[in-house]
Amino acid sequence: MMKLGLSIRQLGYHAGAWRHEDVPAAGAMDIDHYVRVAQIAERGLLDMVFLADGVALRQRDEPPGSLSRSNQNVELEPLTLLSAVAMMTRHVGLVATASTTYNEPYHVARKFASLDHISRGRAGWNVVTSWSQAEARNFNREEHLDYDARYDRASEFVEVVKGLWDSWDADAFAHDKATGLFFHPDRMHELAHKGDHFQVRGPLTVARSIQGRPIIVQAGTSEQGQDIAAASADIVFTAMIDLQPAQAYYASVKGRLERHGRAAADLLILPGLLPVIGRTQAEAEDKFAHLQNLTHPLVGLQNLYGPMGDLSEYDLDGPVPEPKDPELRSRAKVLLDLARRDNLTIRQLYMQASVGRGHRSVIGTPGQIADTMQEWVEAKAADGFNIIPAHLPGGAEDFVTEVVPELQRRGAFRTAYEGRTLRENLGLPPPTSRYAATEA
Numbered sequence: 001m002m003k004l005g006l007s008i009r010q011l012g013y014h015a016g017a018w019r020h021e022d023v024p025a026a027g028a029m030d031i032d033h034y035v036r037v038a039q040i041a042e043r044g045l046l047d048m049v050f051l052a053d054g055v056a057l058r059q060r061d062e063p064p065g066s067l068s069r070s071n072q073n074v075e076l077e078p079l080t081l082l083s084a085v086a087m088m089t090r091h092v093g094l095v096a097t098a099s100t101t102y103n104e105p106y107h108v109a110r111k112f113a114s115l116d117h118i119s120r121g122r123a124g125w126n127v128v129t130s131w132s133q134a135e136a137r138n139f140n141r142e143e144h145l146d147y148d149a150r151y152d153r154a155s156e157f158v159e160v161v162k163g164l165w166d167s168w169d170a171d172a173f174a175h176d177k178a179t180g181l182f183f184h185p186d187r188m189h190e191l192a193h194k195g196d197h198f199q200v201r202g203p204l205t206v207a208r209s210i211q212g213r214p215i216i217v218q219a220g221t222s223e224q225g226q227d228i229a230a231a232s233a234d235i236v237f238t239a240m241i242d243l244q245p246a247q248a249y250y251a252s253v254k255g256r257l258e259r260h261g262r263a264a265a266d267l268l269i270l271p272g273l274l275p276v277i278g279r280t281q282a283e284a285e286d287k288f289a290h291l292q293n294l295t296h297p298l299v300g301l302q303n304l305y306g307p308m309g310d311l312s313e314y315d316l317d318g319p320v321p322e323p324k325d326p327e328l329r330s331r332a333k334v335l336l337d338l339a340r341r342d343n344l345t346i347r348q349l350y351m352q353a354s355v356g357r358g359h360r361s362v363i364g365t366p367g368q369i370a371d372t373m374q375e376w377v378e379a380k381a382a383d384g385f386n387i388i389p390a391h392l393p394g395g396a397e398d399f400v401t402e403v404v405p406e407l408q409r410r411g412a413f414r415t416a417y418e419g420r421t422l423r424e425n426l427g428l429p430p431p432t433s434r435y436a437a438t439e440a
């Protein structure tokens with residue numbers, strides 16, 4: 001059975017989504033919009049909804065006028081938002097992103113443990129290290145921490161959070177009104193962590209998570225990212241466009257598990273997948289073309305700005321010029337080669353470059369989309385997918401009403417939730433407390 005998440009950030013992944021006639025343009029600030037999407041996910045028996053996040057307005061106004069035409073600027077804070085969604089759903093897992101660079105472990109441990117209790121065992125933490133200058137500038141720095149420093153901090157951060165989540169044994173609380181014993185003192189544990197980055201005494205002021213500990217998701221592809229995933233993650237969220245690199249990545253991450261005393265089945269790898277679904281191929285392509293045409297040219301050009309510079313002075317329906325920067329960077333070269341090979345105009349190039357943002361996209365019928373999903377799972381490139389809808393709520397609705405039944409007919413996806421918690425639904429083993437051995 002494949003595992004499925006649904007990315008529910010903002011209004012969908014397509015740059016033109018907010019202008020679509022079915023999309024509530026103010027939805028990213030409207031709890032009703034998110035509740036509606038999460039309830040669609042739950043109707044489709046999906047494992048979880050997923051919120052990517054950043055702690056700054058990362059986009060720049062390049063070319064001028066692009067920023068004010070993009071919808072990626074305001075949204076609800078993920079944990080606050082998912083606490084509200086928890087009250088309006090019963091089964092679907094709730095995964096939020098929190099940065100290890102701009103938080104303290106105690107904060108993160110406490111918030112996710114609380115979300116786990118509020119949702120009765122459905123919380124997950126997507127561990128990211130944050131990468132942008134814009135975020136650094138919101139947290140007392142001019143420059144963001146370099147790569148190794150971020151990952152060094154992240155490894156210790158995750159260990160501390162896991163330690164804090166073991167603060168209380170599952171049966172720590174006696175609540176014995178007759179004797180007056182509130183908790184068994186030997187079932188509370190002080191972490192007393194002293195490391196390079198953190199000194200954290202503990203214990204956490206939240207009881208043990210209902211699912212043992214919240215699910216840990218890791219979204220990073222480098223060696224360091226893969227090592228953190230192998231050591232601690234339950235799920236890896238990854239961006240893969242082609243089958244072969246996805247298989248290599250899958251083998252590489254799973255190959256690291258044994259070193260950490262873990263089995264291959266203990267970690268699920270979920271690449272992103274952007275489906276555009278039609279009853280026929282032609283209908284799917286029409287839907288896609290409609291979205292593409294809603295991309296404002298300045299927003300499209302923003303996607304080319306980093307590698308190619310400002311192309312706003314050129315004819316959008318003319319050829320792609322040689323970038324002025326003589327030191328062609330690798331991404332610029334990839335784009336230029338693509339444009340030359342397929343004889344693309346500037347408009348066609350930005351449209352291609354902005355689809356899926358590094359994730360695989362499939363435009364087709366429910367059968368075709370189910371085929372490619374099954375192919376990836378059978379080829380050991382994925383254990384399931386994080387669906388990143390082009391627009392919301394329509395993209396989620398299409399997936400749940402068209403693709404989910406197709407997967408179910410093929411026996412590739414559940415027909416009822418198996419368990420009560422996210423961990424049980426994912427089929428992952430319950431975690432053991434680090435203090436369990438000493439107690440036995």
Ligand SMILES: Cc1cc2nc3c(=O)[nH]c(=O)nc-3n(C[C@H](O)[C@H](O)[C@H](O)COP(=O)(O)O)c2cc1C
Nearest residue numbers: 052053097128129130219220221222225237238239
């Ligand atoms: C699929 C995927 C999703 C990500 N989502 C986020 C996110 O929501 N917020 C964030 O700050 N970084 C996000 N990142 C960035 C990573 O946390 C990390 O900073 C970046 O991938 C660089 O590390 P790497 O070289 O190990 O991949 C994501 C990365 C990937 C691959």
